[in-house]
């Protein structure tokens with residue numbers, strides 16, 4: 001994949017990110033931003049300033065998705081996008097189309113799910 005291939009992915013990740021943020025910004029009166037440790041953990045040097053209320057108003061799934069999206073955007077910036085974070089193999093295109101923020105290939109995902117279950 002060359003850099004141009006990432007553009008549409010980047011765009012769809014950013015759109016999805018804004019969808020989540022827009023949906024939840026309804027909960028906010030004022031934008032007092034607090035850097036969150038959680039966001040920091042998951043995404044080093046993320047430009048992520050979410051309010052605490054905002055994060056709390058997210059469902060776990062949405063929060064997880066938002067972090068995954070941020071992390072995926074960073075991997076694009078670092079040129080590491082599309083590579084499984086565990087086994088370092090390329091993630092299938094089909095999978096990336098369905099879940100553009102996924103950090104894991106299908107094998108590692110299934111393994112992780114069966115371990116946490």
Ligand SMILES: [Zn+2]
Pocket residue numbers: 084085086087088089104105106107108109
């Ligand atoms: Zn893998």
